[in-house]
Amino acid sequence: MFFMNRRDILVFAGFTILVLTMPIWLTPTGAAYPALMQTFAIYGIMVIGFNILFGLTGYLSFGHAAFLGVGSYTAVWSFKLLTMNAIPALLFAVLLSGVFAVVIGYVSLRRSGIYFSILTLAFAQMCYSLAYSVLTPITNGETSLQLTLQDPRVIDLAFTERGSGLPVPNLFGLPMTGLTGFYFCAVILVLAFFLAQRITNSPFGMTLKGIKSNQNRMDYTGFNTRPYTLAAFVISGMYAGLAGGLLAVTDPLAGAERMQWTASGEIVLMTILGGAGTLFGPVIGAWLVKYAENIFSAFNESVLHNFFSFLPDGMEEPFVWVAALFVGEGWHLTLGLLFMIVVIFLPGGIMEGVRRIGTLFRRRPDTSDGSAVSAKQQPAE
Amino acid sequence: MTTNDKDIVLHVADVHKTFGGLHALSDIDLQVEQGKTHAIIGPNGAGKSTLLNVCVGRLAPTSGAVIFDGHTLTGKKPHEINQVGVARVFQTPEIFPELSVLHNVMVPAFAKRDGSFSLNFMRHLDTQSDIRSEAESVLEDVGLVAQKDVHAGSLSRGDKRRMELAMCLIQHPRLLLLDEPTAGMSRHDTNTTIDLLKRIKERGMTKIIIEHDMHVVFSLADKISVLAQGRIIAEGSPEEVRANPKVQEAYLGGAH
Structure with a gap:
């Protein structure tokens, strides 16, 4: 049941090491502070799930931020009503976003292609409006849902006295802040990656790939494709809910803007940038986008002056002037350019670039993605 | 008919199909015997592909029924039809x-x-x-x-x-439907495919073939139904069909 071939083990071990050593290798980039690394881990989970729907099954959802929002709201409510422990908060977040995904998926999956995308977009915008105004008693509207000193927290208060300040989410007493919070998210990211890897390499994953490749053939091959697409939709919705729950664990508040269509678009962008359909790619895309958003946007002219100080006088000013357009407020410009370059020259995303470089070095034909498995010796079970 | 009912794998019973005012299929009654290769031939636009699509659930007949091995296929979805043992090869792979x-x-x-x-x-x-x-x-x-x-x-x-x-x-599959399995193939590839299909036949698989290439039809078919303008105008062994004057007329009429 937990069989892995050598390639799986290498990929999984590589990913685990990459994630857990993040505080070390991110240091030179200036991104090794806990809040950003938590974001990296959380959006990694988000896009791994999104990729199961988009990359494997071929259904482009433009509304996945809705599940992220549902997850966040649910987790904050779990903190307010029951306990500050992260585990029940995440369980409820996953379950409720799963319920939302069943309903939204059931309706949206009646169509495919662009119509499916539009339906998911419409649903997500409805969720956003509900959260922003209609359901204010539940979501606290534009002021965001937050913890208060008067929260009932029935489970916590049955065992301990109410403290003086606002409590922080914890894992059986371990506060989920700073590096501890990051490692909690990182371990969940590794588990999420493991599950996605299982799905990708299973007959179920193969069926999803078949649906992406040729749904008509799947019908005439005896597959009832609707429950498969719904399962993929619900699984990816639950991943998004888990990510949303973790956002609340690391920072216990939930706002409606998390569900807006720009947030959904960002998830699509991350996945395509990194390489849809690959296991690593979407995660790398998510990290790049979040890095650009947090580090690039903080660059200012003095940083640029330092950077270009090697240039002769008179040259420095124009360089700084041009570069300044692409940093700080203009980081979206950089991201947009990067996205265009990748889509035009590497339609398979950054992972395609990595693969091309790999084949250059190895100088032998490479069978693509999962099919490479069959080419080599199978280890004994 | 000399065969009794239990040898009939597929029974297309009195099927009509109209598209608007066009009668694509009228009074189609077809019985396919277990283990046999049944070819459906006819000029372009005779309704061959429509008939196949009715059999696999892609199109619903206006009236009539398709019965496969005791299952009514009419109204079933393609994946349900596949699950009872009907597989299909398409005109374009x-x-x-x-x-x-x-x-x-x-x-x-x-x-x-x-x-x-x-x-x-x-x-x-x-x-x-x-x-x-x-x-x-x-x-x-x-x-x-x-x-x-x-x-x-x-x-x-x-x-x-x-x-x-x-x-x-x-x-x-118990029944294999082949829609022009050699269309666009070279003569060599066509012959390889014919050999392959002959080998499958030895395993007792029932087949329906739609084909334009008479070389393929006469090499494989046990029985041929000739379709013209949505009706079956002739049916029988390859020799009977070849000798049938109506068939020659339909083909000449269809070509000119």
Whole structure:
């Protein structure tokens, strides 16, 4: 049941090491502070799930931020009503976003292609409006849902006295802040990656790939494709809910803007940038986008002056002037350019670039993605 | 009819199909015997493909019924029809171009083994050695085993067709529907395909073939139904059909 071939083990071990050593290798980039690394881990989970729907099954959802929002709201409510422990908060977040995904998926999956995308977009915008105004008693509207000193927290208060300040989410007493919070998210990211890897390499994953490749053939091959697409939709919705729950664990508040269509678009962008359909790619895309958003946007002219100080006088000013357009407020410009370059020259995303470089070095034909498995010796079970 | 009912695998009973005012199929009554190869021929626009689409659930007949082995196929979805044992090869190969040839053939085997829906995501593909070796042996049959690791999309048209045939064969269907299996093939590829289809016949699989190429039809068919303007105008053994003056007229009439 937990069989892995050598390639799986290498990929999984590589990913685990990459994630857990993040505080070390991110240091030179200036991104090794806990809040950003938590974001990296959380959006990694988000896009791994999104990729199961988009990359494997071929259904482009433009509304996945809705599940992220549902997850966040649910987790904050779990903190307010029951306990500050992260585990029940995440369980409820996953379950409720799963319920939302069943309903939204059931309706949206009646169509495919662009119509499916539009339906998911419409649903997500409805969720956003509900959260922003209609359901204010539940979501606290534009002021965001937050913890208060008067929260009932029935489970916590049955065992301990109410403290003086606002409590922080914890894992059986371990506060989920700073590096501890990051490692909690990182371990969940590794588990999420493991599950996605299982799905990708299973007959179920193969069926999803078949649906992406040729749904008509799947019908005439005896597959009832609707429950498969719904399962993929619900699984990816639950991943998004888990990510949303973790956002609340690391920072216990939930706002409606998390569900807006720009947030959904960002998830699509991350996945395509990194390489849809690959296991690593979407995660790398998510990290790049979040890095650009947090580090690039903080660059200012003095940083640029330092950077270009090697240039002769008179040259420095124009360089700084041009570069300044692409940093700080203009980081979206950089991201947009990067996205265009990748889509035009590497339609398979950054992972395609990595693969091309790999084949250059190895100088032998490479069978693509999962099919490479069959080419080599199978280890004994 | 000399055969009794239990030898009839597929019975197309009094099927009509109209598109608006156009009578695509009228009074079609067709009985296909177990283990036989039944060819449906006719000029362009005679309704051959419509008839096949009615059989596999792609089109619903306006009236009448299609009965396969005691199951009424009329109104069933394509995947339900496949699950009772009907497989289909399309006029233009319907394959999974992004997957390897081996995986193309393994996918239908999962539908056969696990049914139309199964959440089998805790199993690893590499542990499915029974299905893998079966897929390899079917690919051996159609002569594609050497290409099992290449992308199906990069195969030649003739190889795609043979692979599609392998995708059907691995399911061991009771009835195989072939829509112009040799269209666009070279003479050499056509002959290879004929040999292959003859070999399948020895396994007792029932087949319906739609074909334009008379060489293919007369090499394979046990029985031929001639369709013209949505009606069956002649039926019988290849020799009977060849000698039938109505058939010659329909073909000449269709061509001019």
